[in-house]
Amino acid sequence: MIDIGKYNELRFIKKTNAGLILTDGEKEVVLPYQHAPQDIELGDNLHVFVYIHSDGRLMATTETPLAMVDEFAFLEVVDTNEQGAFLDMGIGKDVFVPEREQKRPMKIGQKYVVFLYTDERNERITASSRLTDFIDQDSHDLEEGDEVSLLIFDESDLGYSAIINQQYAGLLYHNEVFEDLQPGDVRRGFVKKIREENKIDLSLQVIGFRHILDLKDSLMIELQENGGIINLGDKSSPEDIYNQLKISKKAFKKAIGSLYKERLVVVSDDSVKLVIKPADETAG
Structure with a gap:
């Protein structure tokens, strides 16, 4: 078939x-x-x-389409008429979005996150921006800490809504995101918390103790590649920390605190420095 x-x-x-x-x-x-x-x-x-x-x-x-049926994708409107809009699929064949399947009226030149499906009446490839109709909201197989693929599709006062693994939906809270996300952005994410009614809180940082271990390794590499110093410290702003290291200030402080306890670094208000051990100590 x-x-x-x-x-x-x-x-x-x-x-x-x-x-x-x-x-x-x-x-x-x-x-x-x-x-x-x-x-x-x-x-x-x-x-x-x-x-x-x-x-x-x-x-x-044999061309590669930008999306396939049963997938969410970020596609551009190339034409419209009274019946709906046409989105570029990257193969010389446009996909139709009926007017009734547009959450908001679509405009030529704009890109939208849509779900692709086959119309039961004629089997033609069709798309919809009414995403909640196609998201699995009743059940999921996710656990807290799982690494997932995220497709950003909307923004609200709370944060950014994202499609998880092409199946589910979750939320990245504004106060835990340190970059300007836009609909269509794809990110690696992690399941932070699963709340009642299967609502899923997300994070762009690794969750739990493994996160700190990963960050410790990353910070040590960063220090070694920058002459033993990072110009970030206890008083650095969350924005400066994220711009340089792509992690939150909370995660940064946990990681450097762990390195400090191991006497691998010294920390000031505006810097972290590697501890230079005596030659006889490092040789042993």
């Missing part, structure tokens, strides 16, 4: 004026010559993306 809006393994069975004919054994798909490998031979299998052309034919391409 051919999956429309996804990759398929199809066999090359013949040539026509329109292009190569590929099949899964039941249905035939046209691959235009400009997208066909030059060394293709009859009987070869091809890994192709399949979609429905405006004339109703099944079409294939």
Whole structure:
């Protein structure tokens, strides 16, 4: 069975004026010559993306789409009409967003986070910016501390809403984010807390003791690469710390506190310095 809006393994069975004919054994798909490998031979299998052309034919391409069916993606509007908007998929085939599926009216040249699906009536690839209709809100398999992939899709007074692992939604709080995030930004994140009704709090920093271990190693490397000194200390602003190290001030202070207890660094209001041990001590 051919999956429309996804990759398929199809066999090359013949040539026509329109292009190569590929099949899964039941249905035939046209691959235009400009997208066909030059060394293709009859009987070869091809890994192709399949979609429905405006004339109703099944079409294939070896180009890489910006998104596939059952995925969230950040796509640009290239055209609009009374029925809806058309988003660039990166393959010469635009995806349609019906007016009813637009959370806000879409404008040409703007980019939006959308979910791609196949319309049950005609099997065409369709998109929606009404994301909550496609987010799994009833259950999840996440645990606190898990590393996840985040796609930022909205901002509120509390913080930034993000799609987690292409399935769930969570929140990054403003007071724990030290960069200007925008819809469409992709970040590595971590599950900070799972609250009632499966609401998920997120962080851009590693959670727990492993976080401090990772930061200690990173800070030691930073010190060694900068002549044994970092021009950040107890009185440095959270913004300065994040701009240089991409971590929060709280995490920075925990990590340098741990290094200080091990007598590896000395800390002042505006700097952290490596402790230079005597040669006989380091040799032992």
